[in-house]
Amino acid sequence: MSVRAPRGAPWLALALGALNVLLVQLIVQQALGLDLLGAVAWLLLPVGTLLGSGAAMAGFVWVARQRAYRADRWDLVLLAAVGLALPGLALGVQHAWIFWDVPAAWTWAQFKGHAVLAIEGAQSFVWVPEHGFYASALGSLGWAVLVPKLATALAVAKIAHSASGGGSDFPGRDGFTAPR
Numbered sequence: 001m002s003v004r005a006p007r008g009a010p011w012l013a014l015a016l017g018a019l020n021v022l023l024v025q026l027i028v029q030q031a032l033g034l035d036l037l038g039a040v041a042w043l044l045l046p047v048g049t050l051l052g053s054g055a056a057m058a059g060f061v062w063v064a065r066q067r068a069y070r071a072d073r074w075d076l077v078l079l080a081a082v083g084l085a086l087p088g089l090a091l092g093v094q095h096a097w098i099f100w101d102v103p104a105a106w107t108w109a110q111f112k113g114h115a116v117l118a119i120e121g122a123q124s125f126v127w128v129p130e131h132g133f134y135a136s137a138l139g140s141l142g143w144a145v146l147v148p149k150l151a152t153a154l155a156v157a158k159i160a161h162s163a164s165g166g167g168s169d170f171p172g173r174d175g176f177t178a179p180r
Helices: 008-032 047-066 073-098 108-120 141-163
Strands: 123-128 132-137
Touching (some): 008 047, 008 073, 047 141, 073 108, 073 141, 108 141
Antiparallel strands (some): 123 132
């Protein structure tokens, strides 16, 4: 079994997409105070993770289709890693931006406290017909909402893998037709 390294162009597009998502997250966080990647609707649907991971992986899919690149299992593993790492990277960028001029605050304990605050301060949006959108902080329920967020990041990675030519993980099957 030969393992081939992924071609550089789709992965460069993925890296640029992830950097763009992190930049937009930072700008919106600083300008409006909204955490786009942490947005959750109806306590179950992690809209921010879905849109952020999808936007980051869209470049990979587009370039892979343009170059007729067929994704393999290693691409799926790397897409999943990027999808799972994106929220942590966003927290790291936000922490670095807040404490840019205070090098003493660049400790693991400070980052851990910042991450706990971000997880428990995540907001859930609910549509109330008489009042419009209603947002409330999740508190300790934010830890439970991490499970759908991680599952959504993995699902987006699998969709991006399939959309970029990756088939089923079983040899001889394309993932769409029944086995003979």
